[in-house]
Amino acid sequence: MDNILISSAQLIVPGHPQNGNIVDILIEAGNISLIAPRIKPTNKQIHVIDGKGRIVSAGFFDLHANFGEPGLETKEDIITGTAAAAAGGYTGVAVYPNTNPPIHSRSEVALVVNSAKGNIVDVYPVGTISKRREGKELAELYDMQLAGAIAFSDGDHAVQQASLMGRALLYAKGFEGLVISFPEDESVAGGHQMNEGQMSTYLGMKGKPNLAESLMVSRDLFLAEYNDARIHFTSISTAESVDLIKKAKAKGLNVTCDVAAHNLVYTDEEVIGFDSNFKVNPPLRTKKDIKALLKGLKEGTIDAVVSQHTPHEVEYKNVEFHIAKEGILGLQTTLPFLIEAGFNADDIVRYLVVQPRQVVGKEIPTFEVGSEANLVLFDMNEKWMLNTNTNKSKSENSPVFGQELRGKVKVVVNHGQLVEIK
Template sequence: MNLIFKNAVIIDKNSPFHKQAVDIQVENGIIKKIAKNIAPDGFDTVELDNLHISKGWFDSSVSLGEPGYEDRETLANGLNVAAKSGFTDIALQPTGNPIAERQADISFLLTKSATAATKLHPIGALTKNSEGKDIAELFDMKNAGAVAFGDYNKSITDAGILKIALQYVQDFDGLVIAFAQDNNIKGKGVVHEGVVSTRLGLKGIPTLAEELQIVRNLYLLEYTGGKMHIPTISSAKSVQLIKEAKAKGLNVTCSVAIHNLILTDEVLTDFDTRYKVMPPLRPDSERKVLIEAVLDGTIDMITSDHNPLDIELKKLEFDMAKDGTIGLESAFGALQTVLPLEVIVEKFTAGKPIFGFTNQDITEGAVASFTLFNPETHWTFSKEDIKSKSKNSAFLGQAMKGKAYGIYNQGKLILND
């Protein structure tokens, strides 16, 4: 597909055209020319209102349904949703049935998604069936194409298992994802432990449950070496712990979920299970520290933590409902209400080298892999904006600023309807 993107403002600090409005000529998936007013000469043109283009965005934590839960989401539709939401790459959590824990499981995911515009990067389960008891076939999955290993939203209770995993993956430069939550302290908690949980009569989860596990995991990392990624942190103390670990030279990275940057536990007043997520929504004081940690670089990347769930799993009493919200469609518009554009682009792209693949700059001769968006439009997120099969969004009714047009990636142009 040969195209010219007309009058596009490039947002890429590594490009000599950063913040300039230019035309971008793409031929056979390669950026051939960047200049003012390139003549079409038989090329199709892409002209969109207030078009901005950045490096392709990457979401480091996406769950879909297939295999096993196609009623929640299929690979094909999920990748299409990601593309129309501006994501050229996603890391897929091992939440299917069967769980991705063998070489064949990773191969299936890559083969099934090979023709999509959004590239799928599988995360393999760290332990068999994500039960935390026995290490899965990590080396074989790495050879098949797994970019990291972790048990989605499950802490490894057995410190010995995590220790062995951190040591083992160093032989092939593997990345261990260590979700942080002490299950004994969490107990039967379902929301943040605080004023709101007391007022609503819901069992609380203290930030200590997250922080204590982070302390243990960082001690293990210091002992073993290797690479650890701590996903979706949610407390001020967690930020401080990770900042100190980085200062000591530990190879640790972390992410935060968009909903923990935007929403607080005050939205729980009506017991709406769309807001039941893990880690839970915290008070505004914690939210503000997370935003500061994004700005100062302690938090390396931002994720939607997209987790489609059908109505039978969410339309229940609050205690019984499953944790999770979809977030791809609302990701960019929600973030621009609290963060500057260039910071969002940085946090949506910085995770690529951490997960082991290339972050393409927007320069002549480079492979064309970029996101198209309008950062200025204002709108309200509604059910009509949801393209996922599941509708469990915590952002319904939220004011948005900016909207993704789509992506150009793997030689394909995918635009929003």
């Protein structure tokens, strides 16, 4: 990588003495060598990047993304997944075990870790809670953590047995492991197509009630309290979940949670056109739920925003709504969705940079002289279009494919590598 000078960008790094200031940043041999109001290039070998009107911060970190490797590489492999991540501003991604085979032993964890070595984006596998994600027998959690697993979840298979979830929480507590709950009671949610409410009734489709989520949130909060253990909830989507977690935090429970970016901007009214790209899990909810989610973020109940990036081949999406697979692309659209939801640059850094890393105990990249450069440069106002030219994923299942978006990542730097997004 050439020596780089990012000029006239607004630095947003909470706690940094230059936080909020317009600065120049000089990067030499992959490390930050100088931060100052004005840096004059000393030679022609420096690659100058115009940061005027743009934000520079530490790279984004995603707590919930799905790649297909191992076994489902036709959806997404590590190379294309990390390319999409970099284009979305991410320098770190936690990948879920929704693979075939699942990431349920040391072998799969090691495969993901080794396959991602040398990449500009750090890839952290999330191991399963149960063997084969079947919800019957506890997987070798500690063994997977030693191999590089960052946390444990059964992905989009919620753990239905309370006893198994309780054992996982207690066991992980012994080595400071993090158990992630995808809150869904299948006995209540089974057979759903969308959110249960006026719109599902109008469309004549089976609906998943908010109760399916809040029941599981409530159960797992009780289990975490009983075992005095830490727990993280991913992709919460209802007002009831926000309220339950808010009360649990006030009570002193060691609980964190995140929300998918698309659940902050879209409601179940989008389903009226039967576009399968709006079929996600948890489903798009109501305006009341979105209001509660946004308030939960601003009040600190919700800790992070995730992409919930879930690529699918065209044959799984270009079908009737009721048989289409759930999930959409998210890595390249999380920033535009947060801007659409009304968040400013400080909020975006909080929910995509700082707090996601705090949840999993990763150090927040510093902007000290001599430290390795791990950063993103993004524009809050630049408009662009997600299409076949700009999309870095193998898949195209996004409801905003072919639409103009506001908020664009321009540059990502990490591990001595540079990606400029045109």
